[in-house]
Amino acid sequence: MKFTLHIWRQANRTAPGRMETHAIDGITGDMSFLEMIDLLNEKLLREGKEAIAFDHDCREGICGSCSMMIDGQAHGPERGAATCQLHMRSFADGADIIVEPWRVGAFPVIRDLSVDRGAFDRIIQSGGYVSVNTGGTPDGNALPVPKPHQERAMDAAECIGCGACAAACPNASAMLFVSAKVGHLGALPQGQAERSERAKNMVAAHDREGFGHCTFYGECEAACPKSISTEYITQLNSDYLASAAKAVVKG
Amino acid sequence: MSTAAINPKGPRVYPAGQSPRAWADTYLASTVGQKILVGTTGLLLVGFLIGHMVGNLKMFSSPESINKYAYFLKHDLGALIWVARGGLLALFVTHLVLALRLRLAARAARPVPYRVMKTAQATLQAKTMLWTGVVILAFTVYHLLHFTLGLVHPASAAAPDDYLTQRVNLQQAERNLSPGSAVNYLDLKDDAGRHDVYAMVVAGFRTPYISAIYLVCQVLLLVHLSHGIQSSLQTLGLVGKRFTPAAVALGWAVAGTIFVGNVAIVAAVWAGYVK
Amino acid sequence: MKLDARVPSGPLPQKWENFKKDQKLVNPANKRKFRVLVVGTGLAGGAAAATLAELGYEVLAFCFQDSPRRAHSIAAQGGINAAKNYQNDGDSVWRLFYDTIKGGDFRARESNVHRLAEVSVNIIDQCVAQGVPFAREYGGLLENRSFGGAQVSRTFYCRGQTGQQLLLGAYQALSRQIHAGQVKMFPRTEMLDLVVIDGRARGIVVRHLESGKVESFAGDAVLLATGGYSNLYYLSTNAQGCNVTATYRAYKRGAAFANPCYTQIHPTCIPVSGDHQSKLTLMSESLRNDGRVWVPKDPTDVGKHPNDIPDANRDYILERLYPSYGNLAPRDVSSRAAKRVCDEHRGVGPGGRGVYLDFADAIRRQGEPKIRAKYGNLFDMYQRITAENAYQRPMRIYPALHYTMGGLWVDYHLMSNIDGLFVLGEANFSDHGANRLGASALMQGLADGYFVIPYTLGNYFASTKQDRRSADASEFKAVEAEVTGQVKRLLSVNGKRPASEFHRELGKVIWDNVGMSRTKQSCEAAVSKIRGLREEFWQTVSVPGTADNLNVALERAGRVADFLEFGELLATDALLRNESCGGHFREEYQYPDGEAKRDDEHYTHAAAFEYQGDDKPPTRHQEPLNYETVKPAVRSYK
Incomplete structure (x- = not known):
């Protein structure tokens, strides 16, 4: 599969950002959305360009790091899934995909797709x-x-x-x-x-x-x-x- | 050496943060507090709308019935009508001001907009609350100018030989006006000498564009209330997940009833059922 | 180097009591004078930071994630063990202790494990009080389930998200202390070095990941709770950010690294589907309560639809090989069984690397709704990744790297051989021996953080002269300069290959040679291949950008650089341990039936490596493991 990605790039908290377009090829439906971005980042690094910053960690939908607005939907089109659980089989081959960071004033953009x-x-x-200190708690079955x-x-x-x-x-x-x-x-x-x-x-x-x-x-x-x-x-x-x-x- | 007491006796001192002012600053100024106020005032206004609609249904009964009802409200209540009007105005202003304030704050909460933003399950009603609300405000002003102050449109006798024509003719005669000239709504009188609300309403809704305005605005009110009622119930913490569909249904039912009741009057005038 | 475990005297069950009896205490008014640096905010670090702050110490906590709530403990699914015996099925502190020692293939320190079993019961009480929503019976009492390597039900759980709930409990306790001003939290801050002055850990050097600023922090003690190093294997169940940097740099400053070759392969992961894969997803071991593991008896049946293979032609491997534990055989044993049948060309799925985990019988017996209630989220996760419906056809699973039992050497007090450097949770080596039983990692992390370190750290402070150095001291500045130098060096290579490529290659070398099974030759091959890769890395890695802002490529490259050195240490340990035990399986040492063959006479010890310099091999020290109470036996689950 191939896609055209329009991704938000922003150097730091105060710099103005812009959308950047990248064509990417060789994607399979089994790849997760983040694995596709990995592939793009590897390509950028080979060209001596800076990688796209994005938050991610566990890649199984539990740590809550990943945070991408994909085509106008938080975590993309799949219900009940984080971005890391979104697989490329959810997209039509050849699609244009717009990727933005969370846009909330209380979550300032740190860089690219990474927010605070x-x-x-x-x-x-x-x-x-619950304001309890360690120790001195009743038996787990007490209540x-x-x-x-x-x-x-x-x-x-x-x-x-x-x-x-x-x-x-x-x-x-x-x-x-x-x-x-x-x-x-x-x-x-x-x-x-x-x-x-x-x-x-x-x-x-x-x-x-x-x-x-x-x-x-x-x-x-x-x-x-x-x-x-x-x-x-x-x-x-x-x-x-x-x-x-x-x-x-x-x- | 000073002789003043270190902690002199005097008026009761409230600990910081325990005054009614502090309470209001905490609970009423929060987004949840303001939203609860918007919801509460909204529900009270819905209560008014129901009463208003039920009262107006007297149109189907007889001119006597509605005129008597209007006379009661306007004269028998005395100063109470002003209390009610003041209360209504306060509800309306609170509802509107807080809703606008929250909306402005929400806009500020997303200073940089998305290039693309799609919604998944937000209803059209929910998304248009502000705009339906603004139109309802404009309509309310128009409605007051129209029927309460009689400043928008005068009555004239169009269809021959019916109740309205009789009333208009009566006024023309009384005021030495030439036949065919228009009469202010508020000047219409029934046989008992009361303001003839019945004739006024018939005169109002016989005019096509006025009816059209009323119909359109009733649709918008329906849309506004269909989200507003259930959202208010949720905001007030009254219905949880299991009853959310029930709240939605209740919202539609109440909004629908108001809509049907109000539109029935317009439609009846148009259909010639009320004349 | 002396490795004194400082185990308290007395019979095993009294050792912890004796420690508490003899320990020195810090006066409450003096506690605030001690500053503790906690690196890592998972179960061990988060629990420790919160508890120490509650006691009144000044705590500075660091994590590389954007919030302490995202530490990788959050991904643990199955549960947490505790010797509560709520099920009245014969459990006891002794049995939990014994199961853990046996599960660790008699390569753990008895005294630590017994203490772990003792405090396990307090953990449950603590977490319940914090509001952790453990599964309940209809009567309102706590529910348990069974886990691998045990014949009792002692595992407490919150659906398939036990780690998440326990971590949120610790995170909330930590948040409360941050609010109270007792903890200063530094998220997006990575520890890059340890500062040791006069043989004592005095502080750390960190890099603030957003600003790129390198800064020193001085304290009276340093607690490393930085997790394990499974990511050395590239493909593992660990989060992308998990790394060995903190512990490895501490090792290079003189802390002994113990048993690096003890790595755990988890049998129930979703198999690899292609080269692009960045991680493997674990399916909770709890699935083995109801799922049956099988492969076709005949390799020619491998391509068939599983539902078309009749029962007679299926080989329920674990039930056949280990009838008494069946599908709940321990992780190392189950993983090797899967590898064996795949090596016999009976593996299923892409590349023939997979076995079936079948729920058909359980669904027939209990009905689909019950199975859905127990494992619904796991089945959904499986379907999302593989696009297969496990209610209708068996899941495919294969072992993957999951946990590392090895780590920095610590004594009974959880202090490393460097005074003032304490190591908690997965980052240390102490409690799991050569293999960890399911639902024990959460237990150990929280035991260390809530109930061990608050005692042993106080004892350290009370028995040592307080002598905090300034972060402006020349020793700190020297380490800062080294850290900055390494960052600059990475940025100046100007190569063309992303660090992730090296990571992938390194992972393949390690997995193929020092993975589920190892040989002398493979370990030697790994060492030489890693050296070559390391050289190439420093000549061709591509790290564009600068050091003064968020630079994800730079972070990754720094971690991979450490893995490229650490991998050699792991392979060296595997080479020098001439026996099979737990997760360390040397093909030369096995019984005719393929079971691991220990060499108790020569290897009943922890191997602790001391760094000697970049060009010199590390020194291998031994801490003998004295089994006073338990007699090491051949570990049998048959």
């Missing part, structure tokens, strides 16, 4: 945890967790923090990311003590980073490599209201 997702780390730091609750927690905990939700959202909102963590911990008995504070603090951190608001377009859910449902955003809103009400009543 430190905003997500800071959101977690604002309260995406039974109903299986449906555990499943609900797990569905949200699967979030890989790739940022596709914000990248795909017309409002550049990262509410799915926030709600996945709030939903994960809120579904478990261990997360109850800080449930209200967590919702409040994580939403505040989300806003501080400059993400937009949620209007339930559902684009995040479609882009999410783990298909996390927008129901968690509903849950987050409900926790948030409860938090606000609690703050009124209890100060």
Whole structure:
């Protein structure tokens, strides 16, 4: 197979970027999208040109490093898959493919397709945890967790923090990311003590980073490599209201 | 040596961050808080729309019925009507201002746009909320100018010998106007001397382009509400995954009911069923 | 070089207790005066950084990824072992200890392994308290599954993403400490050297990957939790960024590297489909709970559709060879069985390198929904990669490099032979001997990070005079200059070949010669081929661009350069270990039935290599492994 790739190149955070066009040949359907970029990079290096910077690591859809907007869709056309899990058999031979970095103000472009997702780390730091120190914890079976609750927690905990939700959202909102963590911990008995504070603090951190608001377009859910449902955003809103009400009543 | 107390007694002091102001700054100023306000005001406005539509259905009953209802609202309620109007205005302004503010912030959240951006499951209704909202705003202004202030279009007697013609003729006679000249909507009176809302509505919707404006705007309202209602329910954290389809259905049902009720009046005038 | 394991006295089950009893403690008010540098933020590093910060130490944490949440621990699928005996099926700390020692083919240090088994139970409690959503029974209690090399169900899991959930637990604990200001986090920062002054580890030199700036950090102790070196093989289940640089550079500064030849081949990976492939994807070992491994009995059946081969013509290899463990035989044993039948031309799929993992019986017995619930994500992953539906036809699997048991030598305290340099998790050599059992890597990483290092590091601080150097000291500047020199050297080669090409070739040399099986000749061949490749690399590698910004080609080239040296060390170790044990299979040393033949008389020791200079062979030291409690036996799973 052969393709014409239009790829965003940008030297650093402040430099203006531009689209660069590369023709690539000798691609097979079994290759992943990133393996195709590898091939292109090897070609560039042989020509003494700089390789295209992009984030990638595990290449099996779990580390959340890869982050490409492919033909206007976060992680490309395949539902429930990260860019690394996208195989070239999903594209028509000879196609033109446009590759851009995540475009969200809170994720500044570092170089080419690589963006800084430190905003997500800071959101977690604002309260995406259960405040327990190591040691002194009760036996794992001390608190039974109903299986449906555990499943609900797990569905949200699967979030890989790739940022596709914000990248795909017309409002550049990262509410799915926030709600996945709030939903994960809120579904478990261990997360109850800080449930209200967590919702409040994580939403505040989300806003501080400059993400937009949620209007339930559902684009995040479609882009999410783990298909996390927008129901968690509903849950987050409900926790948030409860938090606000609690703050009124209890100060 | 000073004799002042180190911690003098005085008015109650609130710990920092525990004042109502701090609460509002935290909860109401956040994207979620603002969105909840947009959703809440939206749902309240939907409540108004339902009441408005149900009241207007008295058109199908009799001129007496709707004119009496209008008289009740305008005169019997006294100052309360102004409270209601003020409330409505506040809801409308809050809804609009916050929605616009959020939208502007969202635009700022993506300073560099994509060359290509496709959507996968966002509905047309969701994507056009801002534009349908803006048109509904313009329509609301027009609607007020039209029926509340009577500034847009006067009534004239077109079809001979029906209720409207009688009312118009009556006014022409009373005001010594030449036959065929137009009469302001607000001057139409029924036999009891009340403002004749029934005649006004018939006069309004007999004009083709006015009906067309109303019909188009009702379609846009339907589109706006079909996303707005279910999105508000989700924003308020009321429905989860299992009931999302139910919320969508409810949204369509409510929006559809309002649409059908309102359009029925226009259609009935056009069809000559209401005359 | 002295290799003193500093194992506490007393009978095996009391050693850890005795250590805790005798250890010295740091006063809470003094803890903040100690600065700990933690390199790597996976299970071991993340857990250590968070826990040490909770205790009050000043922690600086470094990772080359863009976030600590992306460390490769995240990719572990199957589960984590713990001797909880929740299933009432005869498990105990002793049994977990024994299974691990036996699984490691009697090449691990008893005392470390016993401690690992002891603290395993605390790990589960800790993770549950953090909100790790472990699988539950309907009654709300924790669920377990079976894993290779054990006859009890002691593996705790979160669907097929246990590593992810455990790492997120550690990451969240770490995030909490970052928020509290106790940890300063440096993402996109790669450690490129260790600074040793007067025999003590004083700090590290790093390169900030975005700005290209080379900077030194001084501390009172350096913790390396930088993972394994499977990527030496080019094709492995490891993430692209996994590398040996941190541990290898520490080795070049005097830290002993132990048992580099102990590498683990995981039997259930998706087979290679072509030359373009950049990595191999693992299918969790848990699949072997329900899947049956087979190949056609007759090589002429190989091309047939698997569903057209009747049961009578199938060879269920693991069930036939190891009836008592069956499809749950340990990884090394299962991998070699697969290799053997493929060498007999009975392998299936492209290139004849694959065996079937068949779920037809399990689906018949339990129904498809149940199988889907257990393994749905793995079946989806398989289909996405191979475009085959494993509910309808058997999966094809083949062994791939997965884990490295070798690593920097550490004593019982997890300290290397350099004072103040501690090594945790996969980066050290201590707990798995010559082969690791499934679901034990997560256990070891978290044990080291949460429950071992907080004790042993405190003991080190309390028993050593604090003597922190400044990062401006001349010794730091000298190492910085060396690091900068290496970066410049890479940029100035101006060749035409990408580093990835060398990496691929190196991987092939290593896999063919020091892979699933090795011989004296193959190890020697590997050494000489690697040398040639290394020379070529420094003449023809292409690294365009500059050192003052994000330069992905430069990062890659630096890592490949280290692999090109380290590969030789691995092959040398494999050459010098004249026995077969665990993942190290020397063809010269086997029983007539093809099983590995150990030489306990001469090789019951850890081989620790000491760097002597670029042109000199390393010195091989031995740490004898004294089996006081367990009697090494022929490892049989029959």
